[in-house]
Amino acid sequence: MKLFEEGFIAGVRVPNRIVVAPLGAGLAQNGFVTPALIQHYVELAEAEPGLVVVEGAAVSEDARDSHGMLAIYDDAFVGGLSLLVDEIKARGPRVAIQLLHPGGAASPRVRGNVPVAPTAMEYLLFVHGRHAFKAHARELTREEIKRLVEKFAEAAGRAKDAGFDFVQINAGHGWLFSQFLSPRTNKRSDEYGGPIENRIRFAIEVAEAVKSQGIPPIFRIDAVNPAYGGVTEEEVLYFAKRLEEAGAAAIEASGGPAPISPAVFPQGLFLEGAAKLKKALKIPVIAIGALDHDLANKALEEGLADFVAFGRAFIADPQWPIKLRQGRPEDIRPCVRCNECIDRGFSLRQLPPKCAVNPQFLRFAKPKPPTHVKTVVVVGGGPAGMEAARVAAERGHRVVLYEQSHQLGGNLIPATASPFKQDLRRYLEWLRRQVHKAGVEVRLGTRPTPEEILSQRPDAVILALGSEPATPNIPGIEQGVYAVDVLLGKAKAQGRVVVLGGGRVGGETALHLALEGAQVAIVEILPDIMTDLERSYRLAMLGELKRRGVSIYTNFRTLEVRPGRLYGLHNGNPVEVPFDTLVIATGMRPRDTAPYRALAKHGVEVYEVGDCVRPRNLYAAVHEAYNVASRL
Numbered sequence: 001m002k003l004f005e006e007g008f009i010a011g012v013r014v015p016n017r018i019v020v021a022p023l024g025a026g027l028a029q030n031g032f033v034t035p036a037l038i039q040h041y042v043e044l045a046e047a048e049p050g051l052v053v054v055e056g057a058a059v060s061e062d063a064r065d066s067h068g069m070l071a072i073y074d075d076a077f078v079g080g081l082s083l084l085v086d087e088i089k090a091r092g093p094r095v096a097i098q099l100l101h102p103g104g105a106a107s108p109r110v111r112g113n114v115p116v117a118p119t120a121m122e123y124l125l126f127v128h129g130r131h132a133f134k135a136h137a138r139e140l141t142r143e144e145i146k147r148l149v150e151k152f153a154e155a156a157g158r159a160k161d162a163g164f165d166f167v168q169i170n171a172g173h174g175w176l177f178s179q180f181l182s183p184r185t186n187k188r189s190d191e192y193g194g195p196i197e198n199r200i201r202f203a204i205e206v207a208e209a210v211k212s213q214g215i216p217p218i219f220r221i222d223a224v225n226p227a228y229g230g231v232t233e234e235e236v237l238y239f240a241k242r243l244e245e246a247g248a249a250a251i252e253a254s255g256g257p258a259p260i261s262p263a264v265f266p267q268g269l270f271l272e273g274a275a276k277l278k279k280a281l282k283i284p285v286i287a288i289g290a291l292d293h294d295l296a297n298k299a300l301e302e303g304l305a306d307f308v309a310f311g312r313a314f315i316a317d318p319q320w321p322i323k324l325r326q327g328r329p330e331d332i333r334p335c336v337r338c339n340e341c342i343d344r345g346f347s348l349r350q351l352p353p354k355c356a357v358n359p360q361f362l363r364f365a366k367p368k369p370p371t372h373v374k375t376v377v378v379v380g381g382g383p384a385g386m387e388a389a390r391v392a393a394e395r396g397h398r399v400v401l402y403e404q405s406h407q408l409g410g411n412l413i414p415a416t417a418s419p420f421k422q423d424l425r426r427y428l429e430w431l432r433r434q435v436h437k438a439g440v441e442v443r444l445g446t447r448p449t450p451e452e453i454l455s456q457r458p459d460a461v462i463l464a465l466g467s468e469p470a471t472p473n474i475p476g477i478e479q480g481v482y483a484v485d486v487l488l489g490k491a492k493a494q495g496r497v498v499v500l501g502g503g504r505v506g507g508e509t510a511l512h513l514a515l516e517g518a519q520v521a522i523v524e525i526l527p528d529i530m531t532d533l534e535r536s537y538r539l540a541m542l543g544e545l546k547r548r549g550v551s552i553y554t555n556f557r558t559l560e561v562r563p564g565r566l567y568g569l570h571n572g573n574p575v576e577v578p579f580d581t582l583v584i585a586t587g588m589r590p591r592d593t594a595p596y597r598a599l600a601k602h603g604v605e606v607y608e609v610g611d612c613v614r615p616r617n618l619y620a621a622v623h624e625a626y627n628v629a630s631r632l
Contacts (some may be wrong), residue, residue: 002300010216010249016050021311022098024055026352031071045091052093057098059155062114066350072155085163096166103176104137118186146380153209160215182228182600201375211247223273224255252286262537263337275304334426343534356619359626365366367630374459382410384610384621385464386431391629393438393475404447414487418512460605467588467611476561480582483509495580514548521551588615589628
């Protein structure tokens with residue numbers, strides 16, 4: 001595969017074309033490297049990628065993007081960074097570190113931050129999609145800009161002395177360089193504002209200053225839809241060419257509107273930008289953006305890029321390059337692009353990333369091995385049940401998995417019915433494969449009685465019965481059909497469709513139907529819709545719903561369902577919303593586990609996991625199941 005062929009950046013041999021993108025782990029302490037951070041990068045390096053780009057490090061003490069961010073603005077940080085480099089290089093990869101300044105996007109929630117920008121600006125910071133606050137940045141003086149150029153150069157010198165092969169400058173994603181590039185955020189009248197030559201001057205000066213330190217700079221830019229807008233395609237290409245002339249060793253082609261794209265966007269959405277840069281430049285181009293190994297290898301073979309970077313793929317399965325080398329691509333756990341990992345970093349408390357489908361990520365203490373082989377019965381073949389069965393079987397236990405339907409998947413089946421949920425569909429197929437590969441005895445079409453379970457002489461029973469649609473107490477509601485049944489194809493929704501309920505299920509069902517050509521409206525009692533979604537996914541979904549013409553009624557209290565009419569109060573005013581089909585998406589309720597809980601009286605360990613405890617999301621189901629099964 002082209003992925004595993006060596007390449008060169010600035011004359012430096014890189015063992016293969018796989019790049020680990022810089023995703024913040026949030027494990028630094030006051031900017032210093034910690035043992036946990038080293039252990040995290042050791043795990044990534046053991047997969048032997050060609051290049052590991054260590055997460056963003058602050059070049060200025062008053063410009064950090066999170067509490068757990070690395071720092072490189074002082075010599076005191078170099079010792080720890082040197083230890084980190086040694087551990088990564090000992091396992092084969094080349095190493096870079098990203099130099100970062102958020103500019104006007106520096107969160108005031110981080111102690112000591114002083115948001116600054118080319119022009120005084122107001123930046124809207126989102127927290128979990130549910131909260132937002134505005135940061136106010138003051139305008140940089142010319143002297144401060146010159147000093148920032150020096151800070152980048154000094155940081156690059158420290159990186160070189162720590163043993164890094166390259167530095168990466170994040171000149172996209174809405175950070176400081178983006179703010180200089182866009183005429184919407186750069187309204188200066190001096191040599192750093194106005195025409196494109198002036199708006200890129202800061203970046204060119206940084207490139208030249210960094211190169212003078214004797215370490216090759218890799219620049220990450222928005223090759224597609226640059227942040228804040230107002231930048232043409234021709235200006236992007238001009239920017240890249242000028243960076244090349246100023247000493248950039250490679251360009252990474254990222255972009256917007258969502259640099260870390262959620263599932264509603266297509267895979268490889270920045271490849272077009274990479275291809276254009278590849279034609280225009282002589283230096284290597286690094287592609288990034290929701291790539292899997294097949295798409296990445298194809299991009300390399302077609303000459304769209306020289307290297308390919310992966311971020312979330314390494315979170316979902318840090319060992320995926322090893323599995324690919326071993327000819328086991330079917331065992332690679334796919335990223336579902338739910339962005340739980342990213343959402344935690346942008347949460348109110350700026351938590352370290354976690355993965356919805358990989359509970360072991362950033363958990364360095366390994367489960368204790370079992371003392372003896374147990375018989376484990378799992379009731380329910382949804383995501384929680386399959387994860388519990390898989391983990392228990394891989395730990396060496398005898399596992400029997402009962403599922404009352406004729407296929408494994410549970411609520412993942414309707415959840416993956418839409419074309420924009422194919423990432424999740426791949427995960428469902430992966431789970432099914434791993435359950436069978438682990439040797440789980442699967443009994444489909446069976447809802448076991450407690451007596452049947454006891455006949456297995458189980459040591460432990462894991463209840464993963466899942467959830468079912470909840471029916472609101474509204475007169476006439478029987479005229480509606482459930483969203484789950486629509487997604488499964490058991491019920492049709494045509495013509496004018498009203499979706500009652502604007503949470504995750506309601507929003508996704510509305511988009512699903514709009515894509516099929518229905519005229520859709522969402523009715524929600526709360527002031528906003530889909531607040532249970534991850535931040536970036538929610539923003540993307542809102543944009544898609546708007547683009548597809550979906551009407552949204554919030555603050556709508558439904559009082560009655562009349563023939564072809566939904567009657568209620570919208571912002572306190574009586575309103576009727578006409579429909580041909582009413583789709584009910586007002587939440588789920590746990591299935592009853594009471595008949596099975598009594599098994600505990602027979603000396604059996606009984607556990608409940610997933611939605612039968614309380615309907616939540618995939619993260620909760622998978623992590624709960626893993627935690628129980630890994631203790632058995």
